[in-house]
Amino acid sequence: MTAGTGPLADVTSDSVPQWLRRAAGVNELWTFVILVALVVFFSIAAPDKFFTVFDLTQIAVNAAIYLVLGVGMTYVVITAGIDLSIGSVLVLAAVAAAEYNIHHGGATAGWATVAVCVLIALAVGTGWGALQGAIVATGKVPPLIVTLGGLGAALGLAELATGGQDPAGAAAADLQNSLGYGKVLGIPWLVVLAAVVTVAFGLVLGTTRFGTHTLAIGSNPAAVRRAGIGVGGHLVKVYALMGLLAGLGAVMWLASYGTTSIAGHSTDNLKVITAVVLGGTSLFGGRGSVLGTVIGVFIPAVLNTGLIVIGVQQYWQDVAVGVVLVAAVYVDQLRRRARERS
Amino acid sequence: MVSPGEPLLEARGVVKRFGHVRALQGADFTAHPGEVVALIGDNGAGKSTLVNVLSGVLAPDGGEVLLAGAPVRFSGPQDARRQGVETVYQDLSLAPDLDAAANLYLGRELLRSGLLGRLGVLDRAAMRREAVGAFAELGVVLKDLTAPVASLSGGQRQSVAVARAVAFANRVIFMDEPTAALGVVQRARVLETVRRVADRGICVVLISHNMPEVLSVSDRIEVLRLGRRVASLTAADTTIEELVGAMTGSLDQPADAPASAWSPEEPR
Numbered sequence: 001m002t003a004g005t006g007p008l009a010d011v012t013s014d015s016v017p018q019w020l021r022r023a024a025g026v027n028e029l030w031t032f033v034i035l036v037a038l039v040v041f042f043s044i045a046a047p048d049k050f051f052t053v054f055d056l057t058q059i060a061v062n063a064a065i066y067l068v069l070g071v072g073m074t075y076v077v078i079t080a081g082i083d084l085s086i087g088s089v090l091v092l093a094a095v096a097a098a099e100y101n102i103h104h105g106g107a108t109a110g111w112a113t114v115a116v117c118v119l120i121a122l123a124v125g126t127g128w129g130a131l132q133g134a135i136v137a138t139g140k141v142p143p144l145i146v147t148l149g150g151l152g153a154a155l156g157l158a159e160l161a162t163g164g165q166d167p168a169g170a171a172a173a174d175l176q177n178s179l180g181y182g183k184v185l186g187i188p189w190l191v192v193l194a195a196v197v198t199v200a201f202g203l204v205l206g207t208t209r210f211g212t213h214t215l216a217i218g219s220n221p222a223a224v225r226r227a228g229i230g231v232g233g234h235l236v237k238v239y240a241l242m243g244l245l246a247g248l249g250a251v252m253w254l255a256s257y258g259t260t261s262i263a264g265h266s267t268d269n270l271k272v273i274t275a276v277v278l279g280g281t282s283l284f285g286g287r288g289s290v291l292g293t294v295i296g297v298f299i300p301a302v303l304n305t306g307l308i309v310i311g312v313q314q315y316w317q318d319v320a321v322g323v324v325l326v327a328a329v330y331v332d333q334l335r336r337r338a339r340e341r342s
Numbered sequence: 343m344v345s346p347g348e349p350l351l352e353a354r355g356v357v358k359r360f361g362h363v364r365a366l367q368g369a370d371f372t373a374h375p376g377e378v379v380a381l382i383g384d385n386g387a388g389k390s391t392l393v394n395v396l397s398g399v400l401a402p403d404g405g406e407v408l409l410a411g412a413p414v415r416f417s418g419p420q421d422a423r424r425q426g427v428e429t430v431y432q433d434l435s436l437a438p439d440l441d442a443a444a445n446l447y448l449g450r451e452l453l454r455s456g457l458l459g460r461l462g463v464l465d466r467a468a469m470r471r472e473a474v475g476a477f478a479e480l481g482v483v484l485k486d487l488t489a490p491v492a493s494l495s496g497g498q499r500q501s502v503a504v505a506r507a508v509a510f511a512n513r514v515i516f517m518d519e520p521t522a523a524l525g526v527v528q529r530a531r532v533l534e535t536v537r538r539v540a541d542r543g544i545c546v547v548l549i550s551h552n553m554p555e556v557l558s559v560s561d562r563i564e565v566l567r568l569g570r571r572v573a574s575l576t577a578a579d580t581t582i583e584e585l586v587g588a589m590t591g592s593l594d595q596p597a598d599a600p601a602s603a604w605s606p607e608e609p610r
């Protein structure tokens with residue numbers, strides 16, 4: 001038989017240039033280079049001040065919640081979807097947990113109450129996400145609209161439940177002192193939690209069947225359907241995961257700020273989607289990574305600190321991030337078109 | 343098991359409508375184990391629709407499909423695949439952002455053993471290994487197995503789709519124009535593979551517009567026109583002119599005898 005000879009050897013023979021060429025094409029690499037360049041720039045521009053103010057722990061604490069939300073958003077965007085509702089879902093989950101806490105001991109509530117509150121927040125987030133996912137899965141309403149409706153509805157429900165005021169006694173002191181301010185080996189619990197979530201779901205995306213199906217659905221849903229994979233069910237799971245992580249974000253928020261901040265989450269979606277896109281995940285679906293999102297979360301954080309240190313108005317951060325975001329999508333679009341022409 | 347003379351796959355009077363368009367109007371189809379059957383017909387004759395019905399993608403509006411003599415109603419392509427019926431779609435149906443191995447195993451991923459497998463962790467090494475073998479059989483050289491399918495050439499992409507069907511089919515493979523994007527060498531390889539697969543006792547149904555190719559590779563040829571089978575021919579004693587005549591209807595006798603004399607199938 002002639003068919004079996006040759007190809008086997010060819011597959012591995014010139015793998016080194018291939019590897020190099022591919023490394024240059026990896027999105028995370030470029031984003032990481034930008035992140036490093038920013039750090040280098042700011043440390044040269046303000047050599048004495050940058051690393052003292054640039055307190056990595058503080059930046060990580062601030063980024064922890066966005067990181068958790070960003071992990072979920074990475075999955076959603078990879079399926080060629082989007083979730084605008086995350087800030088409102090976080091608020092609704094926080095309010096639901098807070099209401100229970102208020103009626104079961106308030107600030108002095110015990111661990112049992114804390115545990116129930118955590119479960120409530122996670123359940124509300126997951127349920128809301130699954131509901132949105134089910135509507136997206138019908139294919140009748142685009143995700144943008146489903147979650148825009150979800151954004152309004154979840155916030156409205158939260159305001160109805162509270163009369164629009166952040167209730168007092170939303171979080172137990174036990175929760176705040178542990179997850180909120182506590183540290184393990186000098187690392188804040190919030191950061192540990194965010195890191196665990198990030199690593200776990202990063203591995204799920206990169207190494208499991210669930211992750212592969214998520215990427216495949218974003219790449220070509222018709223092919224996935226023909227391959228016998230339940231696309232609708234998978235979408236429900238992905239949006240439910242996003243909701244679960246928004247619920248977890250609510251717990252983290254209550255733990256670190258002790259209040260529901262009903263009015264304070266209207267731009268969470270923009271911040272998180274920006275981070276995901278900066279991290280190289282394609283808005284057109286099919287491509288992306290949790291690692292990229294981690295880098296994407298830290299770019300605005302470093303910009304923020306850096307601009308303060310060199311004495312530039314930090315509002316420039318919003319301008320800079322906006323410009324970079326549009327540029328990132330533009331490049332993604334160009335690359336996609338180049339690929340289709342080949 | 344099917345006895346040699348009995349058809350492995352049969353369609354009887356299949357009807358399929360898309361709104362006002364009647365894509366299939368009582369189409370028949372017969373295929374035997376170990377046979378390469380070419381399904382030919384003009385553009386819009388209903389070939390892809392018939393294949394979609396036979397492979398479970400579309401549910402017929404009328405008529406019946408028999409697999410190994412027993413009536414079947416596939417609930418979907420995965421149901422057909424479970425029963426050993428694979429398809430290479432005209433649009434290939436690949437996920438362009440995934441690599442060739444992931445596409446080969448899409449929906450049938452190999453998992454690690456033990457706890458990791460229980461958690462759904464993929465055995466990528468095994469999938470790549472198997473993929474190399476599957477592609478080698480088709481004479482395809484993929485320089486980088488981890489490259490997304492989108493970065494492959496059209497021919498390589500087509501080979502990935504063919505390899506996927508060949509690797510898993512154990513009864514019937516439908517190939518909707520599997521050689522359309524291929525160069526001379528790869529085309530020969532795919533046709534070689536078609537023969538090899540048929541020799542395993544699998545039935546290969548080939549859709550093609552390339553008449554010399556049809557005559558050289560297939561055992562039998564079924565001709566579809568306007569949603570009906572108008573001829574069923576043995577490749578060995580058929581000419582290109584006869585094929586073209588059956589496809590276009592130019593050999594039809596006029597007036598009330600619609601099919602030509604040599605056609606064993608007389609549409610009513």
Ligand SMILES: Nc1ncnc2c1ncn2[C@@H]1O[C@H](COP(=O)(O)OP(=O)(O)OP(=O)(O)O)[C@@H](O)[C@H]1O
Nearest residue numbers: 360363364365383384385386387388389390391392
């Ligand atoms: N999903 C659909 N919706 C509406 N009409 C369809 C659909 N699929 C096929 N048709 C129509 O049914 C008829 C048969 O189409 P089909 O794709 O089966 O032809 P074909 O023989 O495969 O043609 P080709 O050689 O061009 O691939 C055509 O008139 C086509 O327009």
Ligand SMILES: [Mg+2]
Nearest residue numbers: 389390432518
């Ligand atoms: Mg067709």
